[in-house]
């Protein structure tokens with residue numbers, strides 16, 4: 001369990017921020033790194049060629065380790081929709097075959113599949129919510145027609161968890177690819193690509209990952225690293241760091257998943273901020289972050305239960321993110337009451353989404369309980 005880390009975050013004491021699933025709270029070290037990078041790029045005469053590459057490789061390496069792997073599988077992308085587009089461009093569906101997704105899944109992991117099916121044939125199978133949780137329902141939906149299972153690690157509206165290892169086994173059993181949008185869990189819930197063996201995993205970098213908006217991470221399994229990128233940038237080519245030879249065009253890419261990097265991924269400010277963020281998370285350790293947040297959410301679930309609110313059963317939810325519902329629904333003026341008490345959270349459908357982080361204090365929880373009461 002990690003101790004209170006509030007001092008590291010730029011969250012004022014009169015704000016009870018339970019909205020990490022929207023935007024992660026800002027680490028002071030991340031702001032400092034961003035400001036230093038703005039200053040650096042404001043003096044371009046000091047920017048060496050190495051600044052285009054070294055920080056990017058540092059980020060690849062830290063992020064790879066957070067996935068339980070090395071840097072070779074990591075591409076830096078602009079968004080989840082970009083990462084899913086890479087996966088869709090490198091997988092085959094075709095007539096009579098299906099893509100399995102979850103009900104009310106985040107749209108960036110839906111539209112690319114709909115568009116591909118429109119062009120090339122196939123169908124979407126949408127797994128409905130079930131009182132037994134997602135995993136059994138997904139396993140039921142996978143059959144010999146399944147070409148791709150493209151799902152989150154936990155549902156973005158309420159944190160309900162998917163057992164990715166079991167889904168991975170079932171997908172491989174029918175020759176289907178597994179694609180994961182881990183935006184609402186990566187860096188807050190352990191995800192080991194060696195155990196899950198997915199084909200592609202993508203995540204934003206600005207929620208539980210605490211980094212820059214506009215810089216996400218795509219992990220690509222070894223068998224897809226020779227695939228087709230969405231764009232043909234110069235920085236992903238062999239010897240790109242020799243700026244004097246850029247017009248000696250080369251067909252080879254840099255090794256690993258680097259070919260899938262989005263153009264201008266050297267994004268100096270973004271990479272600096274995301275490096276600071278992921279370094280701090282690596283220092284804490286994802287398992288320790290998960291355990292600490294799990295204790296915070298358990299405390300909240302117990303206290304709101306006394307007021308008639310309920311969450312999904314403990315064995316179906318992830319530790320960091322919860323959605324709570326009330327049998328009577330939400331009262332009028334709920335958003336105003338939250339705002340006037342300085343409590344920030346999101347409502348998604350009928351679920352009040354509570355997403356604490358390591359800055360969360362007992363006082364924040366007390367304020368939340370007061371509003372819910």
Ligand SMILES: Cc1ncc(COP(=O)(O)O)c(C=O)c1O
Pocket residue numbers: 021022078079080081082106108152156181183184204216
């Ligand atoms: C589960 C999930 N995936 C993806 C995103 C963001 O997608 P994109 O990077 O395509 O904007 C969000 C944002 O809330 C999300 O909750």
